[in-house]
Amino acid sequence: MRGAGRFAPTPTGRLHLGNVRTALLAWLWARASGIPNILRVEDLDPAAVPAGALEGIYTDLDWLGLVYDEEPRKGGPAGPYQQSARFDLYTAPLERLNAMGLLYPCGCSRKEVAQAGLAPHAGDEGPIYPGTCRPAAPAPLDSLSPIVLPNGRRAALRLNVPAALERLGTGPLVGFDDAVCGRVEMDAVALGDFVVRRTDSLAAYQLACAWDDVEMGCTQVLRGLDLLTSAVRQVLLLRLLSRPLPQYAHVGLVLTPTGDKLSKRDDAIAVEALRRGGEAPERILARLAGISALPETGDLARLTSAFAVAPAWRESVRLSP
Numbered sequence: 273m274r275g276a277g278r279f280a281p282t283p284t285g286r287l288h289l290g291n292v293r294t295a296l297l298a299w300l301w302a303r304a305s306g307i308p309n310i311l312r313v314e315d316l317d318p319a320a321v322p323a324g325a326l327e328g329i330y331t332d333l334d335w336l337g338l339v340y341d342e343e344p345r346k347g348g349p350a351g352p353y354q355q356s357a358r359f360d361l362y363t364a365p366l367e368r369l370n371a372m373g374l375l376y377p378c379g380c381s382r383k384e385v386a387q388a389g390l391a392p393h394a395g396d397e398g399p400i401y402p403g404t405c406r407p408a409a410p411a412p413l414d415s416l417s418p419i420v421l422p423n424g425r426r427a428a429l430r431l432n433v434p435a436a437l438e439r440l441g442t443g444p445l446v447g448f449d450d451a452v453c454g455r456v457e458m459d460a461v462a463l464g465d466f467v468v469r470r471t472d473s474l475a476a477y478q479l480a481c482a483w484d485d486v487e488m489g490c491t492q493v494l495r496g497l498d499l500l501t502s503a504v505r506q507v508l509l510l511r512l513l514s515r516p517l518p519q520y521a522h523v524g525l526v527l528t529p530t531g532d533k534l535s536k537r538d539d540a541i542a543v544e545a546l547r548r549g550g551e552a553p554e555r556i557l558a559r560l561a562g563i564s565a566l567p568e569t570g571d572l573a574r575l576t577s578a579f580a581v582a583p584a585w586r587e588s589v590r591l592s593p
């Protein structure tokens with residue numbers, strides 16, 4: 273398998289310094305490893321992409337000098353590089369999971385899951401699904417055509433996690449070695465049965481992301497620590513699908529100089545606003561490198577030669593004022 277690194281933004285808004293720090297570290301890691309950098313656009317929900325958002329991300333990355341070897345505008349051997357153009361490719365893994373009897377329809381609304389959910393703030397997918405619709409005896413569905421339930425609701429498909437673990441014969445703990453965090457292990461049952469195909473019959477985030485990483489040959493996945501529970505779900509999917517795991521690296525959040533979470537509404541951290549305010553791209557890269565145990569320079573060649581994955585990236589870090 274070839275190697276590649278990737279940055280995979282969801283174009284719901286402009287890039288802020290937290291996004292750019294992740295993009296920068298992922299870009300440097302691939303460059304330092306001598307493998308291509310991929311820009312993958314995660315627009316599984318095209319209706320949620322505001323007009324101009326994708327162009328805005330291109331503008332910001334171009335201005336910063338983060339050039340990608342493979343991306344939607346250039347194409348490449350693992351394209352297309354926009355998930356909205358890849359929907360057909362997710363059928364094969366869904367059929368494979370279904371053949372194992374691991375999928376079941378669920379028509380529970382978000383509100384119902386929230387009310388019956390096991391924890392109010394567990395994980396990145398909202399409340400944990402309590403397994404309301406999980407069948408007592410797992411079996412393949414006759415077909416993967418869209419499912420309308422007797423009450424008229426369209427059903428999502430969820431992964432039966434307990435049955436999946438039984439199939440793997442590994443017990444409830446799902447783990448992997450993270451380049452930043454070290455050994456990560458979580459109880460996958462406690463994370464709940466997650467959606468792999470949405471009610472609109474399109475692939476859900478966990479499946480699309482994990483599958484694209486292997487199909488695109490991504491061997492490095494560096495992203496925010498907020499996606500650690502997603503990583504556990506994605507590892508479970510890749511094990512079921514007999515695919516190799518990429519080397520994951522989850523990095524802590526970037527906070528404001530006063531220690532608050534970055535907000536998309538905050539102009540002080542939006543790349544677009546900083547550009548309009550006259551800040552130089554090299555200065556932005558230098559600031560982000562400086563808080564990441566790298567030399568405080570915007571020279572990408574120098575940063576590449578000085579690059580090393582640092583365990584300290586696990587911690588949240590404040591921007592310098």
Ligand SMILES: [Zn+2]
Pocket residue numbers: 377378379380403404405406
């Ligand atoms: Zn349900």
